[in-house]
Amino acid sequence: MKVSIFVTCLADTLFPDVGRATVTVLERLGCEVDFPTAQTCCGQMHMNTGYARPAGEMVRSFAETFAGAEAVVVPSGSCTGMLRVYGQDVAPGVHLPPVYELSEFLIDVLGVTxxxxxxxxxxxxxxxxxxxxxxxxxxxxxxxxxxxxxxxxxxxxxxxxxxxxxxxxxxxxxxxxxxxxxxxxxxxxxxxxxxxxxxxxxxxxxxxxxxxxxxxxxxxxxxxxxxxxxx
Structure with missing residues (x-):
């Protein structure tokens, strides 16, 4: 299965080992992992501080960057929640690919514990x-x-x-x-x-x-x- 990874801002800038570890787990389970280099932020911190328009722009950027992805795996519940639960609020009509928090993807999609x-x-x-x-x-x-x-x-x-x-x-x-x-x-x-x-x-x-x-x-x-x- 081909999987795209959204590494998140904090993991990218402060905890890169989290992103590497996510790739390690997915590849060990036979996934082909793709890392789109155009990815930026999910917009959560902007939405949380009242900047809905910039947050919406980031959600739309995410949708464009990951367009056509079979599944996007995120090592973060908060960023996954931002995209899946609030994405339509700040970017009405946006079409997002399937987005999964890591444990959801492993158990619900790959069927492994x-x-x-x-x-x-x-x-x-x-x-x-x-x-x-x-x-x-x-x-x-x-x-x-x-x-x-x-x-x-x-x-x-x-x-x-x-x-x-x-x-x-x-x-x-x-x-x-x-x-x-x-x-x-x-x-x-x-x-x-x-x-x-x-x-x-x-x-x-x-x-x-x-x-x-x-x-x-x-x-x-x-x-x-x-x-x-x-x-």
Whole structure:
């Protein structure tokens, strides 16, 4: 199956390993991966701050860049949600190709939970807000993690609570954002897990920064990086 990857802004600029890991997983499963170089932003940060017209222009640019794609895989619930749920709001009439968050594509389209990964560590998973609430990915990420050889999955207390990032919310309400993040970190550390796994680079950046300030040995990693491990 030929698959196009939309790597997202944050992954492209700050976490390129997330994009590479996504490609690794897809190719391991026999997909032919295409990376259109004209891709830019999904427009989410513009829409979130009230700039609907620029957001719409970016959605239209996405549609043109990925026109004819059989499937577009995105290692981000928030960017997938922006395109699939809000795309028509900011760009009425736009025709988007099928867009899938990574765990959706692996389980719903390819029909696999065991992607051949090996990762010898204990992890806990934070379900990001957009993947949980906008997309309804449910237990898909957990099913993928449970199938990883050597991985011990620990339940995260109050898992469905927001980590506090929320895009520009973290800038406009920094103290509240940090407090919410600290609560999430407290819960993650209480599990004794070695790795805190997320499925959005934005949340990974937020939580990773808080772990770093505490000088914690716990790492934050993207779901794609875990699923790519073992190669």
């Amino acid at each position: 065991d992607v051949g990964a090996k990762f010898d560590a204990s992890v806990t998973y934070h379900p990001t807000c957009h993947s949980l609430r906008l997309l309804g990915v449910g237990d898909r990420p957990y099913r993928l993690l449970e199938a990883v050889e050597g991985l011990e999955l620990k339940e995260l207390p109050e898992a469905e609570q927001c980590c506090g990032f929320g895009g520009t919310f973290a800038l406009k309400n920094a103290e509240v954002s940090s407090a919410m993040g600290e609560d999430k970190i407290d819960n993650a550390l209480s599990t004794g897990a070695e790795v805190l796994v997320v499925s959005d680079s934005s949340c990974m950046m937020h939580l990773g920064g808080l772990l770093g300030r505490r000088k914690s040995s716990v790492r934050s990693m993207h779901l794609a990086e875990i699923l790519a491990a073992g190669d």
